[in-house]
Each structure stands twice: as structure tokens, then as C-alpha cells.
Amino acid sequence: MPPLRRRRTRSSAPGSVIENQRRKFLVPFVGPAFLFYTLLFVLPAIGAVWVSLHKWAGSGPMEFVGLRNYERVINDSQFQAAFVNTLLLLFVAGTAIFVLAFALTMVLRTMWGRSAVRSIIFFPHLINALVFGVLAGFLFNPTGLVNTALGWFGVDNPPLWLAKENIFPLIMATVIFTTTGYYTTIIMAGVDRIPPYLYEDCALAGATPFQRLWHVVIPLTWDVFGTCAILWTLSSIKIFEIIWVFGGSSGAGIPPVESWTSAVYTYVTAFSGQSTPAFGAATASAVISLLLVSVLVVFLRRVFRREAIEF
Template sequence: MARPAPDVMTRPATATSGPAVTDTPTRGSAAGRRQSPADQRRRLLIPFVGPALILYTVLFVIPILAAVVISLHRWAGSGPMTWAGLDNYTTLVEDELFLQSLGNTLKLLFVVGGAIFVLSFALTLVLRDMAGRKIVRSVLFFPHLVNALVYGVLAGFVFNPDGLANAILRPLGVSTPQWLAQDNLFVLIMITMTWMTTGYYTTILMAGVDRIPPYFYEDAALAGANAWQRLRHVILPLTWDVFGVCAVLWTITSVKIFEIVWIFGGSSGNGIPPTKTWTAAVYTYATAFSGDSVPAFGAATASAILSLVLVTALVVLLRRVMRRDVIEF
């Protein structure tokens, strides 16, 4: 006779039985932890910013650090370097030619920069309501695209003693000046820089003005505001950030001006433009590659470092002076 199967269904569950398996994720599991937007941005920071940061470090940061080291030595560009400490910097501060070159750079920064922005704002006011302003904007921008060598050739054609300018002035009984003389040459360079660059900054400022909603101008017209009042109370406040960017761009550009001076200055007996036209960039180049037997790379690099410090200080000062609350519209 067969034995009956045990009744397993009647076995009670005990407290010692194994832990129950649930579908609830554990606290540390990836499924149970949601990433905040800040965490997601931090995860994307390295893949997106990392390559650019590495490239910037290799191409800019390391060369700047190497330039600082070279500026503390006397070096002819090859061979061993001799430690000089701060002698290169003290020599520059006492060098009248460097101070003159730095003064010319500051003239370009403030005088030419002031003329550029006055003309740019004036052209912006005139062109804002002009029919065909996009075509005029392109025409104004064109001089910025032309190579500086073209302006040097044009200056020789127009301003040489037998050039176009004197040919026009002589029949009028006007005494013909020596336009390309050393005393007048830097003024001519400043005028040319103003002509070359005004259209560029006018284009940027007009792009900022175009984004201002029309009802601001309508309210100003209803209030009877003239052109100056519109500029002061509407255009400047609403394009202040654009103006700040333009000021920083011009500050950086003015300290690096080189080719226009070299081209307009022509060449003297030693192949270098007249020293009255030198800027800080020209001084740096001429000091390094003047052909002098005295090691000059240390002094030239010190000049470049001082120019970098000047740009940095001016940019930081500009950003602090021009800091404003952002106006949203």
C-alpha cells in the first residue's frame, strides 16, 4: 500500500525564513538615484571643455610661462641663457624709446578709440532709419577687410610730394605739406586706423541696435526726444553690453598694432621704420630682430610681457567700470 505524500501546503511560515525579495531599488543603485541638472552639466564639462582647455594651455599658457622665464634672462635666441633677474624690466622703464613707443600705443588706444566710437555711434544714429542700411553697412565694413599693405601703397600714391593730395592743393594756392615726413607720419597712421576700423565697430553696434524692440523708439518719439536723447536714454542703456565688448576688443587690438606702422613707416637705412612711429609691438619686434650683436631676446620678451600686463589691466578695469545690470526685453 502506497504511503501518502506529505502535506507541504499546511507548513506555516517561520520568522527565520529568508529575506523577502522586493522590486524596490537600493539607496546606492544607479536606478534609485536621479541626477540633477547641475550633475549632468558637470559630467559634460570635461568632454566638451577639456579638449579646448588642453589646446589653450599648449598654445597660450605654456608659451606665456616660457616668455616670463626668458624675460628674466639675457639671451640671443640660441645658446645658453644668462640670468638677469629684473634687469630687463628696469632697463625698459628707463628706456626713452620704449616709453615713447608705449605712449604711441596709448594714443592709438584712447585718441583713435575715442574717434572710432564717436563716429560709430553717429553712423548708427544716421543709418538706423535709412533705407538700404544693410548695403551701406557692408560698404562701411569693407575697409576692415582690406589688407594693410593696400593702404600703405595707397598712401604712397596719394601723399608723396608729387601725389594726388598735393596735385589738388597746389592749384588752390595751399602750401603742400610733407605728408610722409616723420613728424606727420604717425598722425597719418592714426587717421588710417580710424578709417579702417570705424566700419567694423559700426557693424557690431548696429547689430546691437537692431535687436532693440521698436516700441522703445516709439515711446521716445512720443516724448519728443531728439537724436542725442534717444542715444542717451534708449540706445546706450540697451546696447551697453555690446559697447563693452567693443571696448575690450579695441583695447586688445590697439596694443597689438604692428603691420600698419611697419608699412607706413617704410624703411630707414637699417630696414626699420622711424622710431617716432613705433608702438609697443614694433618695439618688441625691432628689439628682437634688429640685428644687434647684443643679446636682445630677453628685453624683447620683457616688452611683450609688459604689453600683456597692460592689456590685462585695461581689460579688467574696463569690465569693472562698464559693469551694469543686464536689461532684458
């Protein structure tokens, strides 16, 4: 007997009518948003790729140079140092942020007055990054409050926090401090949606806290972690203000190369530090960052992909 084959037939159920109505309204409602996104994001991205293939000072004629801008940028030692700092900020600072955010979520989940504590933790994220950059000059300069306090405790030779070898770790610590509360709020919202009866079932089954964490909390908030990872990838690649003000607080104007990220390198190449702006090379640097973000977002979506879980 030949195997049975399933035939696709057009259903006349009410659900298909609703689906047809939904598709009818899809274009007028989604169309304007898609057009807006295309005009403001897609076309400028395509234009950036086109500019990166030219030698251009921002005005006047453009000279097509192909991939020479990319070759120049990749072989530039300043870009290499900035790219390494970008990866450090993305992975090292990102790991610290998510570990701290998840730990704070687990601590605050059953704490009395957690709403007030959560607001306090979230508050640094509301302050503009420029404020923290300005405070750096007051707190961490050689005669600032931090070194003065260390002198009270007998430290005769306090470190030069804004020195070239120390400034980027200080920037990373500041970013972690200002960002952890934001991701703590998101992760806590994902943990709060887990039904209490699942914890009760774990208690009745004799599960340890680690088993409850590994088999219940993490799987049911896996998509939340994925969303946080993508948000951090998109935001970390654009961090600029705090680095610029931190580096300029030492009085040098342009931050030292040791504190640069790809965003700072792009700005300096385009607008500062040279007599003739190199918009083509700067745009090539931005396109490289765009490619990095695109690859990471696709990778993260695959890593954090899971089946829909209803509870």
C-alpha cells in the same frame, strides 16, 4: 521670536537633473578647448615672463639677470616714445573710432538702403593693412597724388606727410578709417536688437531724441560698448604691419622712432637695428604690454558690467 533662517536643501526637481547632466558633459566638451588654450596661450605667456628675466640672443645659453631687462626697457627713450604712441593709439584713436561708429549707427538706423551703406563702410576693414601701407607711399610721398592734387588748388608748399613729425597722426587717421566700419557693424547689431515698442513708448511719453538716446539706446547697448572696448584694446596693442610699411614707404627701411608703438619696439629690439638681438629685453617689452592689456581689460569689464536686461 528668532529670525527665520533659510535652509539649503537638495532639490529633486527636474531642473537639478538637467544641471547634473550639464555638468557631466562640461569636462569632455570644455576640457579639450581649455587644454588647447593652455598649450597655445597660457604656457607661452609664462615662458615669455621667464625669458624676460634672462639675457638671451635667441640661441645659446641664457644668463639670468632678474629685472634688469625691465629696467633697461623702461629707461629706454625709444620705448618711452613707443609707449606714448601706443596709449595715443589706444585712447585717442579708440575714442574717435567709437564716436564715429556710434554716430554712423544712429544715422544709418533709419536710412533707406542702410545694408548697402553698411557694406561700403565695412569694406576698408576687409583690405589687408599692408595694402594701405603700400598705398601710403603712392599717395602721401612728396610727389604723390595728394600733394599733386594740393598743387592744383594753389598750395605751393604742401606738407611732408611721411616726415617724422607727421607720420604717426597719418597712421592714426588710417587706422580710424580702416576700423570704424567694423565697430559700426557691431554697434548697429546691438542697436537693432532693441524692441521697437520702446521707441514708441518714448514717443508717447514725449521724450526728446537725446532723452531716448540717453535712457534707452545707450543703456540697452552698454554691454555691446564693453565688448567693442575690449576688442579694440586687444587689437590696438598688436597693430604692427601698417606702421612698418608706412614708415618703410619713405625708403628708410625701419620706420622712424616717432612712428613706433610697443609692438614695433619689441620687433626692432628682437630682430633689427642691432648686431646682437636682445630677446630678453624684447620679451620684457612684450610682457609690459601684456600687463597693460590685462589691467585695461579688468577695468573695462568693471566699467561696463551691468545686470542682465531682458526685453
